[in-house]
Amino acid sequence: MSGAIKGYDDVAVTAPVSWGYARRSEQGAAWFLAGALRALLSASGLVKDDIDGLSVSSFTLGPDTAVGFTQYAGLSPRWLEDLPMGGACGVIALRRAARAVQAGDATVVACLAGDTANADSFRGLLQQFSSFSRDCVYPYGAAGPNASFAFITDHYMRAYGATREDFGRIAVAQRENASHVSHALLRKPMTLEDYLNARPVAEPIHLLDCVMPCAGAEGFLVMSVARAEALGLPHVRLLSTIERHNGFPDDAVQYRGGWLYDREALYDGAALGPEDMDFLETYDDYPVISMMQFEDLGFCAKGDGPAFVRGHTLTTDGSFPHNTSGGQLSTGQAGAAGGYLGLVEALRQLTDQPVGRPVAHARHGLVSGFGMINYDRGLCTAAAILGRADA
């Protein structure tokens, strides 16, 4: 249970950008990060010298970290974060940047995530993803996260009666959402039949449960509301955020995530409830994890995820708009940028600049992050409630 948490009244989030999406690239991660940074400057009218805070997340920037990128890109920030938190890195970068701006440690924070992708990069990433994974997972079939999530999905299906059709509903709705998004890499129409017939990868995980690793970058800026207004930038208010790492460590198989610890604080901080959310962006490395987020963020009870998806339309124009630009499952997972794309999409929806279909009358949105399969479960969880600036 969290104590009283300082609000975010004076914080503005602006300039959502997506850049460089491609199935593979010979360019390095820094090229993608630089591309997103340039897009941020173009979107905001700012120049490099205006950026005095920087947060970087990338899996393929090595041997460099954020520090190396400051020299690469010719930046001299007075606040710097390197956030290796996978699918939670977007919300966590936002949390860190917001406090920096509130404290006066930075005035304009550029938050960036990006990665390259080529034949060897993904396999290299898996071989040495973590010490636990290198020694105790990879030697057992080298299936990558597909095996770990097969265990989680298998266990969840047996515990709660979820069917492949239930997971398919999530994937199919996201594909429909992505069909309107020009930079989404996977836009081939998907029916539930297509989902069910997709070839098995690691039972019960089949091909259309898996994200496609790709190259690309995403970004946004954090500044004060006063600064955003002075610049005339459409912006979004940050209402509340939470994060938690290594939640429920004694659960033998992951079936719930760290959001549960602080969910009450998340909604209390915004003085809103799940019913006030006009859309939800979950981290969709696999549909089972999106379903877990529906439960753990309070949209339905634990174990009721299957009934929830059967009872709702998850398209952008449906009864419960979810992953409204298609999520990673249809956009592609550009490494760490996958941890930003739900947040970037939320910023677009709340400033009426969607890349796909708009959510009608969007005033409040919830963004959730999850990631870092250090061994057998995702360790990082985070969530943020965002609100339209003029709501």
Added chain:
Amino acid sequence: MSTPLPPATRGPLGRRFTEAVARGALELPVCDDCGRLQYPPREACGHCLSPSLTWQAMQLTGELLAATTLQHSNEAYFAERLPRRVGLVRIADGAQAVVHLVDDSKPGAVVGVRAMLDRSAQGVLVAHAVGGAMNARYRDEFTSPA
């Protein structure tokens, strides 16, 4: 062209595990202060933070918590040997192990977990039903040093 082998990269604790398997033992670190088994192995206790752990020989059996059949692998050695099963076994309180699952045990079954050497001479955990046997197709993949 070289023959593909299973992944051989291990850190110091993985090498310590293999060193015991090579002399015929399954050893894992146990906390000297609180008695907890550490898996994956580590040097400080993940429960009480004691810096003092001792590798102990042990027999492992436990519930098969989940299982999957791999139809894809990122390594050529395994890609040539598909489909194949891996499982997650509860080996102690707060410790579950990913294993090569070498029979058709279903989740809920009690399996025995052995330490064997794979074709890269690395120690790995191999499981099948207690009282059962390793499926013949895996016999040339794993050895048990006497």
